[in-house]
Structures are given as structure tokens and as C-alpha cells.
Amino acid sequence: MLEFLAMGGYAAYVWPSWLTGVALIVGITLFSRRKLARAQQKLTQLTTLSEQERETHG
């Protein structure tokens, strides 16, 4: 296990590379999911609001 982590002495280069890649991929995924969730939430709110408007003014 330790030998694997040492990466032949190049651990200081291999692991930060991979961590950067994983961090960006995971980060962008989470960020995008949040963007979608926020938009959907807003749409639900507005749909409810506009239905209420139609009931009171329709």
C-alpha cells in the first residue's frame, strides 16, 4: 500500500495531478446539479404564483 502511494518517488506529482482532476470533475458536477435544482425550485415557485394570480384576477 505504501509502495503504491509512493508512486516510485513521484507521489508529489502524481497525486496532486489526480486530485486536481477529480476535484474539478466532482466540483463542476455538484455546481451544475445545484444550478439545475435552483432553477427548478424557482420555476415551481413561479408556477404556483402565476396560478394564484390567475385565480384572483381571472
Place this chain on the structure above:
Amino acid sequence: MFDYLANPTRFLKIASIVEPLAWAVFAISCSVGLYLAFFASPADYQQGETVRIMYIHVPAAWMALFGYLMMAVAAFFFLVWKHPLADIGARAMALPGSGFALITLVTGSFWGKPMWGTWWVWDARLTSMLILFFLYIGYIALADGFDRRDRGSKSASVLLLVGVINLPIIKFSVDWWNTLHQGASVMRMDGPSIDASMLTPLLLMALAMKAWFIAVTLMRMRALLTERRVDTMTARIQGGADA
């Protein structure tokens, strides 16, 4: 204006099938690819274990180029045929595409320091990749930089098309100039020069990243479509309130 409402329904139907499929392909190809990359492939006779960086650096570089190309195609469709889904597609691809460009630059740097003895060099390949990253950032800034969204979409689309020339420059930089960056070992006229034990995890990681790109792009397109519906409804409600 209401033209695009017809297409998104069809798009959303397609997305509801393709998106989960893309995530599944990502999960499988990434797990197998990572296993092969770290456990079942050899170290390089010259580069030792730093060759493991290749399995994230090269697929990310390929995807950075692919992403930009797809955005440029979308920009062309938007400018010529005014297709609103095309603009949404380009906008959606910008963040994952720029992410790949950044991964390429950072992982390349970490690979270059032990192998070349330097974090950076202004050779043709590295410089043109940095310019690609700047083009991505420029697109993102322009697209959202105007009061009117369509102005942003148009100028950003023009930037994408103007920057397309950078793609063949990146690809052929290692042939046209003396570069520190090595020449092509996969996409060559006489086939790959890389051994199968390394080519397989490389191609699997490339497939994984492509699948992820498709999944995240579709997710972001859904988000952008929803945001536009929100904008339309907000305008309608405000218009009704003012009336």
C-alpha cells in the same frame, strides 16, 4: 420567441434517455479505466510512475479540444440558423470544457516538473493550450457580459468561431515547431505507437470523460432551459402586475 418552446420538449425527451445512459457509461469506463491505469498497467521505462498522470492529462486535453469544437459548431448553428437550443448548448458546454483545459494545464505542469525539469515552458503546444483556456474564459465572460442576453450570445459565438483556428494549431504544434512537448503517439497516420497495456486504460479514461461531458452538458442545458422559462414567466407576471 415561442418557437423554441416546441423543440425543448423533444430535447428533454431525448435527454431523459441519454443523460442516465451517459452517467452509466461514465461509471463503468471510469472504474475499469482507473483500475487499469493504476494497478494493471506498467510503469514507463523512462518516466516511471509519472506515466500514470498521462491517464488524466491526455483524455482531458482531447476533451478540451473536443468541447471547444462542439461549442464552435453550436455557435455556427446559432449564428446562421438562430437555433436557440444551439446557444444553450454552447453555454452549457463552456464550464466543463474549460474545466478540461484547466486539468490539462495543471496535470501537464505536474508531469513536466519531474520529467522536463520545469513547471512551464512557452513552447507551441503549451502556449496554444493556454490560449484555448483563455478563449473558454473569454466566451464565458462575453456570453453573460451584456444586459441583453442575445447580444452576449452573438458576440460570444463570434469569439468561438474566430478561435477555431487554434484547434489545428494545438494539434499540429508538435509537428510544425520544435517543442519540448512530445509528438503524437496515438493519433498518427501509421497508427498508435503506444503499447496496448497503456492504450487501453487511456482510451477507457477518454471514453469516461466524454460520457461525463455529455451527461453534465445535458444537465446544464436542462438548467439553462429552466432558467429561461423562469425569465419568461417573471416577465409575464411583472407585465401582468403593471397592466
